[in-house]
Amino acid sequence: MKIKKSLYFTAAFFILVFSAILSISAGAVEIPLQDVLNVFLGKGTEINKTIIFSLRLPRLIVSAFVGMGLSVVGTFFQGLLRNPMADPYILGVSSGAAFGATIAIILNLGIFGLSFMAFLSAILTVFFVYTISKTGTRVSMTTMLLAGIAVSAFISAIISLMMLLNHDQFSRIIFWTMGGFGLVTWNNVYVSAPIITVGSFIMYLFSRDVNAILTGEESAEHLGVNTEFVKKLILAIGSLVTALSVSVGGIIGFVGLIVPHIARLIIGPDNRYLVPFSGILGAVFLILADLFARVLLKPMEIPIGIITAAFGGPFFLYLLVRSKQKSERM
Amino acid sequence: MDILKVENLSFSYGKKEIIKGIDFNISESMVLGIIGPNGSGKTTLLKNLSGYLKPSFGNVYVLNKNIKHLNIKEKAKYIGYVPQDIFYDFDFTCYDIVMMGRTPYLNRFQSEKLEDKQIVRESMEITNTWQFKDKSIKELSGGERQRVYIARALAQRPKIMLMDEPVSHLDIKYQLEILNLIKDLTLKGILVITVLHDINLAAQFCDKIFILKDGKIEASGKPKDVLNVKNIKNVFETDVVIFEDSETGSINIVPYLNRREQLKVV
Amino acid sequence: MKRFKGLLALFLVFILAFSLVACSTNTVTKQPDNTKSATEAVKTQFPLKITDFLGREVTIVKAPQRIVSLAPSTTEIIYAIGAGDKVVGVTDYDNYPEQVKNVPKVGGFKGPNVEAITAQKPDIIFASKLSGKEQMEALEKMGIPVVVLEATNIDQIYQSIKLIGEITGNDKKAEEVISNMQNKIKEISDKVKDLPKVSTFYLVSLDGNWTAGKGTFIDELINIAGGKNVADDVNGWAQYSIEELVKKNPDVIITSPHAGNVNDIKTMAGYKETNAVKNDKVFVISDDNIINRASNRIVLGLEEIAKFLHPEAFK
Numbered sequence: 001m002k003i004k005k006s007l008y009f010t011a012a013f014f015i016l017v018f019s020a021i022l023s024i025s026a027g028a029v030e031i032p033l034q035d036v037l038n039v040f041l042g043k044g045t046e047i048n049k050t051i052i053f054s055l056r057l058p059r060l061i062v063s064a065f066v067g068m069g070l071s072v073v074g075t076f077f078q079g080l081l082r083n084p085m086a087d088p089y090i091l092g093v094s095s096g097a098a099f100g101a102t103i104a105i106i107l108n109l110g111i112f113g114l115s116f117m118a119f120l121s122a123i124l125t126v127f128f129v130y131t132i133s134k135t136g137t138r139v140s141m142t143t144m145l146l147a148g149i150a151v152s153a154f155i156s157a158i159i160s161l162m163m164l165l166n167h168d169q170f171s172r173i174i175f176w177t178m179g180g181f182g183l184v185t186w187n188n189v190y191v192s193a194p195i196i197t198v199g200s201f202i203m204y205l206f207s208r209d210v211n212a213i214l215t216g217e218e219s220a221e222h223l224g225v226n227t228e229f230v231k232k233l234i235l236a237i238g239s240l241v242t243a244l245s246v247s248v249g250g251i252i253g254f255v256g257l258i259v260p261h262i263a264r265l266i267i268g269p270d271n272r273y274l275v276p277f278s279g280i281l282g283a284v285f286l287i288l289a290d291l292f293a294r295v296l297l298k299p300m301e302i303p304i305g306i307i308t309a310a311f312g313g314p315f316f317l318y319l320l321v322r323s324k325q326k327s328e329r330m
Numbered sequence: 331m332d333i334l335k336v337e338n339l340s341f342s343y344g345k346k347e348i349i350k351g352i353d354f355n356i357s358e359s360m361v362l363g364i365i366g367p368n369g370s371g372k373t374t375l376l377k378n379l380s381g382y383l384k385p386s387f388g389n390v391y392v393l394n395k396n397i398k399h400l401n402i403k404e405k406a407k408y409i410g411y412v413p414q415d416i417f418y419d420f421d422f423t424c425y426d427i428v429m430m431g432r433t434p435y436l437n438r439f440q441s442e443k444l445e446d447k448q449i450v451r452e453s454m455e456i457t458n459t460w461q462f463k464d465k466s467i468k469e470l471s472g473g474e475r476q477r478v479y480i481a482r483a484l485a486q487r488p489k490i491m492l493m494d495e496p497v498s499h500l501d502i503k504y505q506l507e508i509l510n511l512i513k514d515l516t517l518k519g520i521l522v523i524t525v526l527h528d529i530n531l532a533a534q535f536c537d538k539i540f541i542l543k544d545g546k547i548e549a550s551g552k553p554k555d556v557l558n559v560k561n562i563k564n565v566f567e568t569d570v571v572i573f574e575d576s577e578t579g580s581i582n583i584v585p586y587l588n589r590r591e592q593l594k595v596v
Numbered sequence: 597m598k599r600f601k602g603l604l605a606l607f608l609v610f611i612l613a614f615s616l617v618a619c620s621t622n623t624v625t626k627q628p629d630n631t632k633s634a635t636e637a638v639k640t641q642f643p644l645k646i647t648d649f650l651g652r653e654v655t656i657v658k659a660p661q662r663i664v665s666l667a668p669s670t671t672e673i674i675y676a677i678g679a680g681d682k683v684v685g686v687t688d689y690d691n692y693p694e695q696v697k698n699v700p701k702v703g704g705f706k707g708p709n710v711e712a713i714t715a716q717k718p719d720i721i722f723a724s725k726l727s728g729k730e731q732m733e734a735l736e737k738m739g740i741p742v743v744v745l746e747a748t749n750i751d752q753i754y755q756s757i758k759l760i761g762e763i764t765g766n767d768k769k770a771e772e773v774i775s776n777m778q779n780k781i782k783e784i785s786d787k788v789k790d791l792p793k794v795s796t797f798y799l800v801s802l803d804g805n806w807t808a809g810k811g812t813f814i815d816e817l818i819n820i821a822g823g824k825n826v827a828d829d830v831n832g833w834a835q836y837s838i839e840e841l842v843k844k845n846p847d848v849i850i851t852s853p854h855a856g857n858v859n860d861i862k863t864m865a866g867y868k869e870t871n872a873v874k875n876d877k878v879f880v881i882s883d884d885n886i887i888n889r890a891s892n893r894i895v896l897g898l899e900e901i902a903k904f905l906h907p908e909a910f911k
Binding site for chain 1: 382403406407411426430436438439482
């Protein structure tokens with residue numbers, strides 16, 4: 001049993017490395033593999049160096065970390081809420097970020113301002129949702145879920161109104177929300193990679209606790225798990241990681257929802273294995289999605305949200321059907 | 331030393347007082363049954379005993395320690411809790427589920443030690459669930475699942491096991507199986523306090539019974555002494571007939587169907 | 597069968613994805629089928645039968661006195677040919693000329709408002725392809741003629757001007773406007789025609805790296821102004837790969853006031869390696885509308901772009 005798991009992990013790791021190599025070597029501009037190698041060996045042309053080091057490499061790293069972050073958060077939120085439909089955005093992070101981004105775009109605050117506003121607004125929104133949902137020291141996940149939906153709906157309406165009154169910026173706002181890594185630079189790497197890694201690691205330490213919480217919050221508390229603390233911690237860090245991901249890549253759907261499921265179908269529900277496995281699969285998923293976004297209709301770039309939906313959805317359906325067939329045969 | 335001592339326990343949900351001053355102490359391991367009509371506060375009492383709910387007034391002592399002063403992990407080393415329903419729509423193996431019972435003894439960075447594995451195995455063997463260890467919890471029947479949850483609580487090595495209607499949703503075969511298992515636990519020195527819905531099962535398996543009414547213990551004692559027509563009429567507002575089996579000494583409580591019939595009662 | 601279901605779903609989503617992408621590119625519009633050339637002056641006779649840009653035949657009974665314009669480009673043309681005093685309704689987007697500030701607004705973000713339009717009692721409506729089909733049909737049923745204009749290149753702008761001139765009875769003025777435009781364009785293109793083509797990139801918006809590809813006005817203007825649009829390997833409005841931009845290495849980058857912060861452009865990875873940024877040839881057009889709108893002011897846009905690309909020729 002244990003042997004099987006490590007096999008899956010090894011396979012996943014190799015796929016990750018392979019995807020990374022693929023992503024570096026392919027893009028809108030054709031760079032033969034030999035030339036890619038030359039760049040790393042220090043003998044490439046200026047143009048190739050710019051493309052590989054300034055454009056493709058940071059993009060690869062950020063998409064990998066964002067993919068990992070969103071999948072890890074999705075796994076934990078699905079566990080905490082005991083709801084397979086949960087994703088990192090349900091508590092209002094996405095609408096909050098869109099709100100901040102809309103303001104930044106209307107005020108023409110520049111790229112850094114945009115990321116900052118998206119991030120800040122996302123955090124504030126989740127905090128607001130948390131504050132209105134808690135009763136005393138406890139917070140009910142169901143209440144937070146519903147509050148998140150309500151707040152998101154409200155914010156979306158405000159955003160629509162703002163777009164109405166600033167129709168010049170309409171398309172800019174829309175396309176920010178669709179997500180993409182087109183303008184990722186090394187600065188984004190320096191900010192997002194460490195925070196996403198540390199955040200994911202801290203959450204991972206609570207895998208066992210979330211396993212217990214999966215059997216019921218009350219049950220978990222009777223087992224010695226400090227349920228309220230774990231919930232708050234995961235919500236806080238999870239929202240932080242998600243907000244950061246959204247501020248750098250826009251609202252990329254499906255990753256946080258589907259990757260945990262795919263991972264679970266392969267490796268099982270134990271978060272101690274599921275979380276890292278989800279992380280690796282998520283990184284692979286976004287690296288490849290970004291690759292397709294760049295290459296499919298080159299030199300035109302497709303918003304990455306379209307790719308994740310187009311490929312994620314059907315693939316997940318396929319896995320579901322296959323697992324249904326398996327259980328029917330039993 | 332008392333295993334469990336409850337002093338003037340009161341609990342309110344907001345303005346509504348559910349538990350109104352309960353005192354008792356238990357000094358030996360036994361099966362203590364709590365029965366009473368719906369709304370009498372049985373589950374609330376149980377959750378106050380486990381420490382999940384904080385009493386509005388009063389104290390609960392386990393082995394002379396006030397549970398108010400124990401943190402969540404420490405409490406879990408003394409008190410195990412088996413609730414009525416546990417969410418089980420996931421593919422954890424039974425072994426994994428029972429291993430969760432070792433959480434109070436495991437540090438965040440530790441992995442399971444040999445001792446933990448031995449305790450899990452023991453708990454599963456006592457509950458006759460070791461053969462399911464690699465099976466997914468989803469694949470088990472209701473009775474088998476309940477045994478796994480009891481094994482999990484057992485793995486906590488508690489002094490007290492609290493159970494909330496552990497057999498209400500099971501077939502009679504499994505009801506008897508679980509209740510027998512519970513009775514065996516007391517042989518290991520564990521005090522089992524269980525809320526039961528079925529008065530007859532309570533009569534058969536409990537060493538002592540509390541009848542709860544409106545948040546107070548209306549009557550307490552051995553089943554034979556406590557389960558009489560008067561008490562049952564008082565608490566459950568039902569007329570019953572009580573039969574005693576001369577061979578086993580067990581009693582059987584049957585509600586009156588026809589009031590006009592005057593039957594001799596024991 | 598089950599495997600087929602998965603593949604079918606994948607196929608359907610693929611179609612959806614590609615059609616969404618395709619929507620962002622411009623499609624070619626039908627040319628109005630006018631046999632008269634753009635430079636012939638003809639005095640309008642009413643009732644007038646014309647064919648609009650969608651190929652629809654519209655009959656205009658008499659010279660319109662109350663005009664509703666549902667496209668800012670059309671509004672500009674109407675004022676330019678001297679029929680501005682007859683305009684009784686414009687959209688929220690209209691901002692040129694000054695006079696439209698005082699004209700009632702009858703349409704906005706969500707399209708034309710039929711009630712607001714009818715309240716102005718128009719006797720003709722100039723619409724665009726974006727004006728909702730249902731609303732236009734409703735208005736036509738009320739007996740108000742609807743003429744649809746949609747110019748996607750300069751030639752079609754001439755045709756729009758001519759058509760509007762015909763319809764409003766201001767043919768002569770329309771001819772003048774067209775003439776002036778043609779002269780100005782010739783003047784500019786003469787100045788640059790022997791100069792080497794300057795490779796140019798137009799940045800519509802930094803978020804998403806949007807550019808104007810082949811088939812847009814901007815593309816056409818760049819060509820006439822003596823430049824080469826490096827992004828003409830994509831059609832219409834598209835998100836352009838920065839990698840490709842680095843490879844193409846434009847000498848000039850032109851952007852709009854709404855594209856984003858110019859400083860971001862100059863420091864952005866990929867951008868900062870281009871000749872344009874290195875030689876400080878990043879220019880901001882004064883007003884999007886002179887390069888986006890299908891009106892006579894397109895000539896101003898052309899002039900600005902030409903001066904960016906070939907400053908020496910305009911001293």
